[in-house]
Amino acid sequence: MYKLESKHVDFFYGASQALKDINISIEENTVTALIGPSGCGKSTYLRLFNRMNDLISNTTIKGEVLIDGLDVYAKGVNVDSLRKKTGMVFQKPNPFPKTIFENVAYGLRVNGITDEKLIQERVESSIKKVVLWDEVKDKLKKSAFELSGGQQQRLCIARALAIQPSVILMDEPTSALDPISTAKIEELVYELKSKYTIVIVTHNMQQAARVSDKTAFFYLGELIEFNITRELFTNPMVERTQNYITGRFG
């Protein structure tokens, strides 16, 4: 069984169609990159899995979006608990106006965990997983805004890991970061793969090539090609993919 799947997914903002008949199957513990020119529907597609598009009024979805074989859009699905299964990392680091510790503890607290010892352990192990512990262990009580952009983004990943999701959705997580911070995040993605299933949107093709196992190329709301990353970059089957990765458009 696939970890994540979409079957014949169409998505509409009002009357305008943003996704057309998208079929993708993603295996557990892999990294999948979504690439394509801006506005082609990558973010829209990513946000289907934790139903973040629900926040936008007047949208429609057709087809099936499955996590562990269960349709996330089925009737009776509890959206809040669905979102606990997925962690999301956004384009710009967006820590909460709270302390470093409370940022990571947030997801635990809102999910009703009150055991302070457990929270403590979970916060520490999550921050360690993103290799941030040594940098912040002495200032856990300080505001998260005091960290650098790269540190903030790793903190946001730790925040997502703390709720123990099985899927991590990343929407251009390094687009606001410097090359060194970017490298650290990429390394992290590579390491996290052993425990999580990761989908990462990126506009950076080298990044897709470096971190992902499979790559999906979107264009104008359509899935043009979905293949093993090395195959897609070295031997694209569709001409449009070829044009895009060689930089002829986008």
Add this chain to the structure above:
Amino acid sequence: MIVGLLMLSSTITSLTVVLIVFFLFKEGVAVFEKKPVEDGYTIVINKNNKVRKLTSEEIKNIYDQKTTFWSQLGAKHDSIILFRVEDIANFYTEDQIGANFENLPSCLSSIVDSIPGIIAFFPEKYLAKNFKGKQLDIDKVSLKEFFGGEEWYPTAQPSAQLGVKPLILGTLWVSFGAILLALPLGLAAAIYMSEIADERIRRIMKPLIELLAGIPSVVYGFFGLVIIVPIIQKIFNLPVGETGLAGSIVLGIMALPTIITISEDAMRNTPREMKEASLALGASKWQTIYKIVIPYSISGISAAAILGIGRAVGETMAVLMVTGNAAVIPHSILEPMRTIPATIAAELGEAPSGGLHYKALFALGCILFVITLVINLTVEFVSSRRKGGNH
């Protein structure tokens, strides 16, 4: 040329502000140069009485017959005998006084001389040249009696009572009552508008609320008088419905637009990504509102609350109409109260220009100015913290 004009107009504006403040304080501070006895009047006692000075409160207690023996004021144990000019008829006939009161000064002089416990209050012009009594030395209005006095009765005879405590307390009671009512309601409305209502409802509500801000305050006062006052009277079974509570309700309604618009703006400034991050972690909409949106916009919300108080503190007309205006120290919100602005508005017309009462009202104006200044500085402070990104 244009730069010059702009500079000129801003200079004029600042100068006007400085001038108003200067004028206010010049007149207001002058109240402490005044004696609390009406100009041209004097208070006299028997020459053997050891008392030399009295404060306005002591005079008031004598005339209210709370103090009845001079021994209570550190003199001999004579009982105090009050004497007013009208009482002269008990001592002398009209003939003796004279048709044009030409003998009045000498009559007064001998009365004061003959009664050891007397205290008499009359115009200075009736003071005989060789007066056989003693003129009392009256203290100037002191800071202590101004701020500590519990009675505001600026036209009292023979000595005005200028205690501002009941007015300050009245202002604070009414204003805090207003904010206590308006803050929860305003916050709820702001949360609804910024986080829950869809764009269509917001587009209807927002102008409605702004309309609320544009209604003249007399209209609010009228509404309060006709609707709220009778309801309060009925519910609490009071002799009168004009109470601090009525003022608080009317002011609360008047402060709502300020509170709603400012806190709604602050909440809408919460970055969408921050709310999304919270929701993506499995937080519910309500958790996101009270754990993310409200803490993020807390400085804007505080500014809204403080500005709302500011609106309430300075409001005159509506309050004047519904609070009952009793200048006594309030013990409960269900009593009539009188606020500083209402006092100034109601009394300035009757106070003779330049007199004690007039200056006392200016001093009240100074107090109001200081209160609103403190409020505005607090807003400045709170919102500068917000700009500093100190989240």
